[in-house]
Amino acid sequence: METRANHFLIGLFTLLGLAAGTGLLIWFANVQVSREFAYYDILFKNTAGLSRAGDVRYNGVLVGQVADIAIDTRDPGKVRVRVEVDAETPVNEDTIATLELQGVTGVSFVSLQGGGPASAPLEPGPGERYAEIPSKDSAFQDVLTAVPELLSRAIELLDEVRGIVNDDNKARIASILKNVDEATADLTVTLQEVRTLTGELGVVVGDVRGFTGNLGELTDAAGQTIRTADATLDSARAAIERANAAIATVDRLVEGEVTALVADLRGAVRQADTVFADASGAIATVSGRVETLSATAEETLATATETFAAANRTLAGIDRLLAGTDGVVEQAEAAFATVNRVLDGDIAPLAGDVRKSVATANGAIERTAALLERELPAITREVRSAVGRANGFVGELEGLVIDNRAPLNDFIQSGLPQFVRFVQEARQLVLNLERVTARIEADPARFLLGTQTPEYRPE
Known part of the structure; x- marks a missing residue:
């Protein structure tokens, strides 16, 4: 029996299928x-x-593909790579090409980077068909270049390791491990010694604190002694200054008052001399006039009758002269009285005041000298003793610090932190050992032989 078929429809569907397949291939191949x-x-x-x-890729964006790879005819040491990129890609004169690795598959791709907006487009050189993009080695290429050298060095290192790990060194390592095992066995004793050392260190720290307290007390005592010495020296300086002031006062009194007193005495003596001279002149004048009067009297006696009237006038003149002489005598007596009053009334009190002032100054000076003579040696001895003790203490302290500066610095900076760290690690080790011991005591067979105690099951 013959099968009926519509060949037109079959052909049409066949052509449509081929066209669809071709379209899919073009779409998958991304052909434009x-x-x-x-x-x-x-x-x-x-x-x-x-x-x-x-x-x-241009800055990470896919813009084309590699069209050809060939050895450069001008420099066989290089490879010429021809790339096909989109015509709109902004390849400029400062664009740089590198070879980058894509993922972990070992596949490489060409990466284009750079190119600012103000850069000129890259054009082919004279006689060149295509423009040439400058390239530089990437980190991937550096790694590839260094891999052979790294492998050779690794091989050399392995050879050296094989040379080190020989039978003799293996025996030494086994001996070291054995010594470590023995040292671990003695760890309990070591930890006990560490605890003892920790206790002794606490005692030493307590002693250091006590020494620090005593040092503070000694420092306070030395400071109090020095302050007492300063106060004593200040008192001595004040006493000396008062003595100097008293001496200066006496000097001023002697230089000022006594000099003025002597000047007054000299003035009074000069006044007395003047009075005496005036009195002597008056007396001499009276004597001369008396002699003249005697001569006139003799002449008058000779001619008494003739000159009686003249004699009367002469007697009257004599009376006036005698009256003037009495005035002169009274003035002389007043001058002498003034001199005596000055000598008796002013000089004596003034001299007494001077003597009292001098006596007072001498007493003050003597008391100051006695006080200084009595107290100053003792004060000086105490000050010197205190200063000597302070100097000795400071010297001992400085010597102690200088002699132990390096150990103290080393202990504080490195030894003490290491010791604290060692104690902490030792405590942690003791805890670990206690846990291990507890496990061993709980199930020795399982810990040592790796077996588990069979569970008892009653039949």
Whole structure:
């Protein structure tokens, strides 16, 4: 029986299937018929992991693929890679090409970076068909270049390790492990000694604190002694200053008052001399006039009758002269009285005051001298003794610090923190050992033989 078929429909569906398949292939291959491309050449030292149709990325964006890979004819030490990128890709004069690794598959791709907005587009050189993008080694290429050297060094290191790990060294390592095991066995004794050392260290710290307290008390006592000595010296200075002031007062009194007194005495003596001279002149005048009167009297006796009237006038003149002489005598007596009054009334009290002042000054000076003579040696001895004790104490303290400066600094900076850390680690080790001991005591067979005690099951 002949089968009927519509060949037209069959052919139509076949053609539609072929067209759909072709469209899918084109879509999967990402083929763009109307797309325009630009080609550039790049020179690399090594293109390991790069193949044709490899990706070309511009700042991480896929812009093309590798069109060709060949050895450069001008420099066989380099590889010329021709890339096909989108014509709109901004490849400029400062664009740099590097070879980067994509993921962990070992596949490489060409990475284009750089190119500012003000840069000029990259153009082919004279006689060149395609423009050449400058390249530089990437970190991936540096690693690839350094891998052989690293491998050779690793091989050398392994050879050296094999040389070190020989039978003799193995025996030494076994001996070291044995010694460590023995040292671990004695760890309990060591920890006990550490505890003892910790207690002794606490005692030493207590002694150091006590010494610090005594040191503070000694320092306070030395400071009090020095302050007492300063106060004593200040008192001595004040006494000396008062004595100097008294002596200066006496000097001023002697230089001022006595000098003035002597000047007054000299003035009074000069006045007395003047009075005496005046009195002597008056007496001499009276004597001369008496002699003249005697001569006149003799002449008058000779001619008494003739000159009686003249004699009367002469007698009257004599009376006036005698009256003047009495005035002169009274003035002389007044001058002598003044001199006597000055000598009796002013000089004596003044001299007494001077004697009292001098006596007072002498007494003050003597008392000051006696006080200084009595107290100053003792004060000086006490001050010297206190200063000597302070100097000795400071010297001993300085010597102690200087002699132990390096050990103290080392102990405080490194020894003490290490010791504290050692104590902490020792405590942790003791706790671990206690836990291990507890486990051993709980189930020795399981811990030592790796077996578990069978559970008892009654039949």
